[in-house]
Amino acid sequence: MGLVVVVVLVALGVLVVVKGRRRKGQGRAVSGEVPVPRLRVVALGVQGSGKTVLLTGMYRKLQSPGDRGFHLKVPFDQLIELNRWYREVAGSDTGWPAGTTRKDMREFDFGVMTTVGDRAATVFDIGYLEYPGELLTDPDAPGSTAQQQLLAAVPEADALIGIIDGLRVLQAHQGDRRGLSVLHTTLDAMVHCMLTVRAPIAFVITKWDVLDQLHEDENTRLEMVRDLLMEVDGFRDLVTVHSARRVVRLIPVTAVGHDFAVLDGDTVRKRPDGRFQPANVELVLSAVVPDVLQQVELAVDVRTRQAIMAEAQRRLRVGPAEALRTLTAFVAERAAKAVAATAGGFTAAGLALLLESRAEPDPGYQERLSALDEADRWAEEFIQARRRVVRRLQDQVAVFEGRLPASRLRGDAP
Amino acid sequence: MTATGWPFLIARGRRRGYSVLLAPPLLRKEYGVLEDVVGPASGVQVATVRGVRVVWEEYGVTEADIGGEPSDEHSRPLRLLHGVVSRERVEPSEVDMGRVRAVALETYRRFLADEEGFAVEWSEPVAVPVRRRSQRSRRWLALPVAAAGVLLAVVVIIATSEPEPGPPPPCPTTTAPATAPATTCP
Numbered sequence: 383m384g385l386v387v388v389v390v391l392v393a394l395g396v397l398v399v400v401k402g403r404r405r406k407g408q409g410r411a412v413s414g415e416v417p418v419p420r421l422r423v424v425a426l427g428v429q430g431s432g433k434t435v436l437l438t439g440m441y442r443k444l445q446s447p448g449d450r451g452f453h454l455k456v457p458f459d460q461l462i463e464l465n466r467w468y469r470e471v472a473g474s475d476t477g478w479p480a481g482t483t484r485k486d487m488r489e490f491d492f493g494v495m496t497t498v499g500d501r502a503a504t505v506f507d508i509g510y511l512e513y514p515g516e517l518l519t520d521p522d523a524p525g526s527t528a529q530q531q532l533l534a535a536v537p538e539a540d541a542l543i544g545i546i547d548g549l550r551v552l553q554a555h556q557g558d559r560r561g562l563s564v565l566h567t568t569l570d571a572m573v574h575c576m577l578t579v580r581a582p583i584a585f586v587i588t589k590w591d592v593l594d595q596l597h598e599d600e601n602t603r604l605e606m607v608r609d610l611l612m613e614v615d616g617f618r619d620l621v622t623v624h625s626a627r628r629v630v631r632l633i634p635v636t637a638v639g640h641d642f643a644v645l646d647g648d649t650v651r652k653r654p655d656g657r658f659q660p661a662n663v664e665l666v667l668s669a670v671v672p673d674v675l676q677q678v679e680l681a682v683d684v685r686t687r688q689a690i691m692a693e694a695q696r697r698l699r700v701g702p703a704e705a706l707r708t709l710t711a712f713v714a715e716r717a718a719k720a721v722a723a724t725a726g727g728f729t730a731a732g733l734a735l736l737l738e739s740r741a742e743p744d745p746g747y748q749e750r751l752s753a754l755d756e757a758d759r760w761a762e763e764f765i766q767a768r769r770r771v772v773r774r775l776q777d778q779v780a781v782f783e784g785r786l787p788a789s790r791l792r793g794d795a796p
Numbered sequence: 797m798t799a800t801g802w803p804f805l806i807a808r809g810r811r812r813g814y815s816v817l818l819a820p821p822l823l824r825k826e827y828g829v830l831e832d833v834v835g836p837a838s839g840v841q842v843a844t845v846r847g848v849r850v851v852w853e854e855y856g857v858t859e860a861d862i863g864g865e866p867s868d869e870h871s872r873p874l875r876l877l878h879g880v881v882s883r884e885r886v887e888p889s890e891v892d893m894g895r896v897r898a899v900a901l902e903t904y905r906r907f908l909a910d911e912e913g914f915a916v917e918w919s920e921p922v923a924v925p926v927r928r929r930s931q932r933s934r935r936w937l938a939l940p941v942a943a944a945g946v947l948l949a950v951v952v953i954i955a956t957s958e959p960e961p962g963p964p965p966p967c968p969t970t971t972a973p974a975t976a977p978a979t980t981c982p
Binding site for chain 1: 867
């Protein structure tokens with residue numbers, strides 16, 4: 383009997399909470415929830431290439447704003463997992479993380495946050511698929527669906543990242559037959575997945591620290607690696623085909639730093655006194671947004687782009703809050719369909735970002751802002767904040783390209 | 797009381813990635829489902845897949861287990877995900893899991909000796925304790941739980957239903973001859 387009483391009380395509690403929330407929701411300001419574009423990233427890499435360590439390093443580097451003006455935020459359960467990996471990676475008395483199982487396959491949700499008005503808001507999301515590398519090279523056992531999930535995610539991605547194990551590159555450079563064979567297998571698996579997609583591609587050389595010995599100058603080192611990779615037929619063909627109409631990058635990263643680990647034979651071991659100082663890891667995610675924008679610009683013909691821009695501008699003039707609410711749906715339902723019929727090669731999320739980032743400067747901005755009501759003013763600040771983040775990302779990538787010109791892959795490269 | 801269970805093992809080698817190495821004949825045509833549900837665990841984990849109960853735990857391989865360094869070629873620790881599957885609600889004890897681990901380790905050593913040539917092995921059945929339910933202790937709960945469930949469902953329906961629109965406004969009253977036909981609002 384007591385149980386029944388308890389359940390009745392719980393039920394009444396549920397009723398009160400649900401009704402209360404409904405009432406609260408009716409009066410909610412526009413500034414509470416804004417639909418944000420979601421860019422889906424799939425990183426393709428075989429087992430042991432450093433996908434998990436890279437993911438950990440990227441988040442560590444971008445979890446606070448620093449001088450960037452934006453930072454990443456993940457759901458709490460994913461934060462716990464990333465922190466656990468970080469402790470394993472950064473601890474000098476622990477081994478490397480144990481590797482990802484098929485059960486662990488999941489998409490990490492990175493919210494890109496920046497300050498809008500007096501508080502932090504998510505201006506767009508990045509979904510990053512984490513999976514076991516053997517899915518790229520080993521056949522799936524009967525009954526398993528993990529490989530199908532991965533292969534289905536590739537053509538849906540806004541950007542692809544190819545993870546190349548720097549240790550295999552070094553072994554190939556040194557003439558090690560197995561290292562060369564594994565490198566070829568890796569590239570073949572990636573080329574197979576990437577050749578038919580239209581998303582921008584970034585190849586990431588992990589364990590860049592073990593390649594320090596190739597040359598003291600980083601760009602020369604990167605040129606040497608680029609030349610070695612371009613000798614592989616499939617890779618060269620992929621770069622030639624893709625670089626004609628989209629961005630293809632080669633980003634060298636070390637998720638632990640140049641002084642943290644040492645190569646002992648064929649094994650990378652942690653130094654007891656090593657300094658954990660990741661380098662370039664943030665560029666892997668930072669390059670996604672500028673590359674997606676450039677991809678959309680390259681894929682859309684001028685007339686179509688102008689027509690879509692005009693529509694976006696018109697909506698912005700009606701009111702920023704209204705534009706924020708309806709732009710995503712507009713892009714998804716009308717613009718993306720129309721453009722996909724003519725060119726394709728991008729998703730609605732990429733187009734939505736392009737519409738804002740390429741909007742014409744507004745000379746009467748301050749005057750217009752002061753005339754807006756509270757909800758519209760917040761929405762306008764939101765749009766401006768998102769533009770600032772996109773510009774910041776573009777600047778970051780431009781600086782990187784200036785520092786390492788060999789990072790931009792082209793089919794006509796030597 | 798015991799039921800039949802079949803040991804299984806999922807593990808990575810020094811070169812090869814995670815895969816089922818020891819499979820239960822019960823899942824002969826779909827043993828890959830184990831890879832989708834069995835993952836790293838602290839303590840014993842339980843899941844149900846395709847009507848089969850899966851009980852497993854994670855074990856860090858030691859040097860003594862395999863007579864060599866317990867890490868793969870990328871310096872990552874070697875781990876076993878081992879356990880039993882059964883059609884019954886089995887609850888293996890620590891001793892049972894230890895027995896299963898011993899079977900799994902035998903398979904694992906054969907796998908490490910020839911990773912590329914290794915083919916999935918099929919496990920032999922083992923007896924595993926089954927959880928016994930007390931029918932008497934559950935019977936007295938049935939009626940109140942059912943009544944509470946119905947009540948909860950009603951409350952949820954009320955809570956999630958949209959408020960009904962009120963009755964339509966009445967037609968404006970006019971004085972009309974008693975013989976005039978009934979009309980709808982304009």
